[in-house]
Amino acid sequence: MVNKDNLLQRIKRNNFVVGIVGLGYVGLPLAVSFAGKKVKTIGFEKSVTKTSNVNNKINYIGDVTDQELVEVVESKYLEATTDFTRMKECDAILICVPTPLDRFKKPNMDYIEAACREIGQNMKPQTFVCLESTTYPTTTEDFMLPIIEKESGMKEGTDFWLAFSPERVDPGNKQFGTRNTPKVLGAMSDDGLEIGKSIYSYAIDTIYPVSSPKVAEMVKILENTYRLINISLINEMALLCGKMDIDIWEVIEAAKTKPYGFQAFYPGPGIGGHCIPLDPFYLEHIAKKFHFDLSMINTAGHIDMMMPHRMTLKIASALNRHHKSINGSRILFLGVAYKPDIDDERESPALKIMDEISQKGGIVSYHDPYISNIKTECATYLSITLNKEVLNTADCVVITTNHSVFDIDYIVNESSLIVDLRNSVKIASDKVYKL
Numbered sequence: 466m467v468n469k470d471n472l473l474q475r476i477k478r479n480n481f482v483v484g485i486v487g488l489g490y491v492g493l494p495l496a497v498s499f500a501g502k503k504v505k506t507i508g509f510e511k512s513v514t515k516t517s518n519v520n521n522k523i524n525y526i527g528d529v530t531d532q533e534l535v536e537v538v539e540s541k542y543l544e545a546t547t548d549f550t551r552m553k554e555c556d557a558i559l560i561c562v563p564t565p566l567d568r569f570k571k572p573n574m575d576y577i578e579a580a581c582r583e584i585g586q587n588m589k590p591q592t593f594v595c596l597e598s599t600t601y602p603t604t605t606e607d608f609m610l611p612i613i614e615k616e617s618g619m620k621e622g623t624d625f626w627l628a629f630s631p632e633r634v635d636p637g638n639k640q641f642g643t644r645n646t647p648k649v650l651g652a653m654s655d656d657g658l659e660i661g662k663s664i665y666s667y668a669i670d671t672i673y674p675v676s677s678p679k680v681a682e683m684v685k686i687l688e689n690t691y692r693l694i695n696i697s698l699i700n701e702m703a704l705l706c707g708k709m710d711i712d713i714w715e716v717i718e719a720a721k722t723k724p725y726g727f728q729a730f731y732p733g734p735g736i737g738g739h740c741i742p743l744d745p746f747y748l749e750h751i752a753k754k755f756h757f758d759l760s761m762i763n764t765a766g767h768i769d770m771m772m773p774h775r776m777t778l779k780i781a782s783a784l785n786r787h788h789k790s791i792n793g794s795r796i797l798f799l800g801v802a803y804k805p806d807i808d809d810e811r812e813s814p815a816l817k818i819m820d821e822i823s824q825k826g827g828i829v830s831y832h833d834p835y836i837s838n839i840k841t842e843c844a845t846y847l848s849i850t851l852n853k854e855v856l857n858t859a860d861c862v863v864i865t866t867n868h869s870v871f872d873i874d875y876i877v878n879e880s881s882l883i884v885d886l887r888n889s890v891k892i893a894s895d896k897v898y899k900l
Contacts, residue, residue: 469656472556472591476663479504483664484555486580488515488545490739490809491597491632492561493526494643498668500537507555508545509583519545527807528634528642552587557595557664560584561632563739564598570746572601574608581609585616588625593660595628595650596678599685599740601747605629605678606653626657629678630665631685636738637807647671651681689744690762695730696741697765700772703732703900707779713900714888732900734865734886735772735814737803742769742812773817776886776900780822780863783884783898789860792826797859799851799876800866800887801833808835815865816841830855834870856880864889 475481481504485496488508500506510516518525524534537543552558562576577598584594594613596605605628610621621627630650635641648669652658662672675681699717706713713732721729736742745762752759781791803813810816815831820843823829831839832851839846849855856862856879864871867887877883877890883897890897 468591469660472593472660473663475556476660479667481505481556481664482507482554484509484552484558485561486558486583487561487563487576487598488512488519489561489563490526490528490636491634492559493519494528494634495559495561495597495632495668496543497529497533497537498643500540500543501533502667503540503542504667506537506543507551508543509549509552510545510547513547516545516547519543527809528636528638549583550587552584553589555588555592557593557660558584558588559630560594560596560598562598564600564747566743566746570749572747572750574600574604577604577609578612581612582616585613588617590619590624592625593628593657593664594625595630595652595661597630597632599631599689599744599747600682601751602679602682602686603751604682605651610653622654622656626652626654626660627678628652628657628661629681630661631681631688633685633688636809637804644668645670647673649673649675649681649684651675651678653678686744686748689740690748690765692730693736693741693745693769694761694765695728696733696736697768699730700732700735701768704775707900731888733772733814734776734818734900736769737811737813737815738809739811742766773814774821776814776818776863776884777821777825779886779898779900780818780861780884781825783882784861786898787860787882790826791822793828794860795828795830795858796822796861796863797849797855798829798831799833799862799864799871800868801831801836801839802866802868805867806835806869810836810839813866818863818865819846820844830859833866834868853879 483499483504483506485492486509488510496506496508522535522538524531560580562580565573567573619625630648633646650661650672652661658674665672703713717729720727745766749759801810801813801815819829820841830849831846833848837848861882862880863884864887867889873889885897886900
């Protein structure tokens with residue numbers, strides 16, 4: 466039997482080691498947050514490129530400053546490795562791996578399974594293990610626990626502690642980052658919860674405990690499903706307002722004056738990122754096991770799925786009014802990131818629109834100051850330089866991401882036709898078509 470009090474004392478004295486499995490958008494900022502508080506942190510990665518970049522102080526995540534990474538690596542509080550046997554050095558192992566969907570929209574658990582096997586085979590007794598990756602409720606208890614116990618020969622609550630704490634990363638958010646975003650934590654035992662709170666308090670200012678891992682797992686799904694439903698609602702409203710010649714943006718601004726019972730959501734060409742478009746499918750996966758139909762979520766997901774196609778129709782309509790068709794037209798997309806001022810194009814609706822336009826014969830190009838190249842389902846593109854000639858020769862300029870660095874006045878002046886999907890152009894014009 467392990468000694469919980471011994472581990473808690475070592476945590477209190479900052480005499481413990483944290484392992485972070487996966488050094489991506491979630492893992493690297495978390496690792497830097499721990500290391501910034503002088504906690505010895507080891508990042509575990511399959512990618513040789515990522516481990517090399519970290520150890521050579523080369524930053525690749527926007528939510529981490531270059532100086533932060535330099536300081537924690539030079540001070541020896543953070544190092545990265547591809548050697549998973551070094552997990553035996555860790556007192557806590559936090560899993561921050563991808564959880565994609567397969568082509569049938571079912572959760573692909575391969576990354577979590579691989580992490581659990583590595584942990585089970587390499588961890589020492591008296592280790593706290595916590596999953597941060599978005600997944601369906603019951604994953605921690607029903608999927609992870611059997612693998613870790615089988616591979617390790619240890620028992621949860623006796624030899625190690627298992628928990629779930631959903632990541633809450635909002636890339637590009639200047640107000641809330643890893644440290645000052647409250648963290649939900651659910652463990653399988655009271656001891657595990659106490660240990661987890663002590664560990665995470667080094668990296669996170671506020672820890673919010675819940676009664677179980679599956680409650681914490683459902684919290685993450687609720688947060689993002691809430692956003693999916695409300696964004697899908699406002700997108701559908703925007704499409705109707707367009708048909709009725711009503712400015713949806715003016716409607717939203719007026720509705721925001723109500724001091725209670727209303728939260729503003731804004732329309733766009735679709736929902737991007739790794740969480741909001743995907744999380745409802747995690748919930749659908751587990752809901753089927755309980756013979757439960759998520760009708761509202763399914764409807765919202767369908768609306769979101771159709772938005773890129775509807776944006777293609779809007780582009781076609783704008784070109785038609787200028788006596789042109791998509792086929793043979795030069796169409797320039799401004800921004801392919803899924804949200805402004807970040808370098809992340811995961812699930813971006815811009816990519817889907819570009820493919821559809823290309824399939825209809827459009828000559829597609831794009832400019833994004835944060836993303837130099839992209840690979841869609843149908844093609845590979847390089848970001849082109851945005852200048853007067855490019856804007857002048859484009860038959861249609863589509864604003865798909867409202868990056869703050871875009872000079873909107875210049876873009877409007879030099880373009881013959883603009884389809885603005887982000888309300889970037891504030892002044893009405895015959896050559897500007899809004900969502």
